Amino acid sequence: MPERERKQKQAPKERVEEDVQVDAPAKQGEELKEELDDLLDEIDSVLEENAEDFVRNYVQKGGE
């Protein structure tokens, strides 16, 4: 009965903290850092060259 379920959730903040706790065990700081470094390296390899020119040349006509 959805109505009953809804009435039970009176304390929003606690509920959310519970959700956080059921996450997979947190990765170690170093492991996370390594993952992020790898991701940034991967992104480096697909980034457009010459950021300044590229951004300058992106000019749109207004729309809507």
Place this chain on the structure above:
Amino acid sequence: MAVPKVCGIETEYGVALRGAADANPVLASSMLINGYVEHRKVGWDFEDESPGRDARGFAREGSAPPEIETHLVNTVLTNGARYYVDHAHPEYSTPECSDALELVCADKAGERILARSMQAARRLLGGDQQVVVYKNNSDGKGNSYGCHENYLVDRAVPFATLVRHLLPWFVTRQVFTGAGKVGGENGTGVTGYQLSQRADFFEEEVGLETTLKRPIVNTRDEPHADPQKYRRLHVIVGDANLCEVATFLKVGTTAIVLAMIEDDFIDKDYSIIAPVPAMRTVSHDPTCRATVELVDGGRTSAVELQWEFLRLAQKYADDTGLELCGGEEVGQAVLERWEATLAALERDPVTLDGQLDWVTKLELLNAYRERDSLGWDDPKLALLDLQYHDVRPDRSLYERLVRAGKVERLVEEADVITAMTEPPASTRAYFRGTCLSKWADAVVAANWDSLILDVGSDPLRRIPMMEPLRGTREHVESLFEECKSPAELVARLAS
């Protein structure tokens, strides 16, 4: 009285032609659509278009009617969507959907269609030239293009009532709808990062315009449905979202708020003093703690005001149910996600990395700022901002983050692929899309609320579709199975 929240999203994509000296955006946009639509294109029927009609009831004065460019490429797809060139952008309007999750899928299908269009255009162009599109809303130089939402609303609700409640709603929902932007535009002087691509461009509270002096509440009165019963609320303040959670929240929460307005359920006046500057105050503060002043006295942060709306919505769900807001299941999922999001924004917005675009992009930028010691004015950050929105799967930084498992998805990719060609089952888009996939040659033209069929003998037959929730799969699937020709369909519909 609330009516079912049939909804849709129109996205204007940013477009660039690479490798060409003379880059004509209209031509580039046309090439995308022509490249994608291989079958005989079914044209758009402009008979019922009236974008100059104002919801406040008066005729436009002094301002020119918004332009309709009937000569540009404009077509209807088998999924019930409209795909066309609007001004100098490719624009994709999703088919009508009946809930926020269905719309997330339809909107994502639009991105895939644009990606496929780019491949097709590349084949047409040959050489090193390619058309590239971005799902964002600004070029960083003061030019903005929109991502508009549409919701079916009860005609009986006075427009002024909608405006009163929607102004504080639109100002504060930016905390989860924002797609994030480096810097400011339109003279706002932002030097760091802000929540919204669009906030800098709003200059009025209410009005008909969409291209200059943009209003927070747009008054275009073009229902694309029975005008005696319905309005189509045309929302122009939103950002184009890539994160599915952001689109889900944007549409799902707004649908519930509209239903509450229609049912006269909002018993307090949350009006903000000076909503136009308040849009910017909220957008310009990534800590989400800035406050704005209320007409009734006191100050509130956007998140605090959102809690007020959420508590009302939870009460509304208990009292009235969410059947008209996309159904109980989706409606409850919206409420739960909304609550979790507000709690996270209060605690630490960073925890929404992978759910909201503005946080996800900010975290990527912060990682670069730290690794490469970049100041906010470094062009590399502007590039990262732009390329986050690149729609090419191999270049899109958003897609990189998805593939790295850092972004939460709400819909299955297989369903997205299906939604590229098949219409939602739950609205009249089913009728439109099925006619097109079954008898493309007989469909002379189509638009949101009608379809013109050539039945092989004069005259052409117009089939009106003034009820957005008629023509669903449940209504017409067996009819399509039984009819062997468009003529038979027209005869059966008339009987």
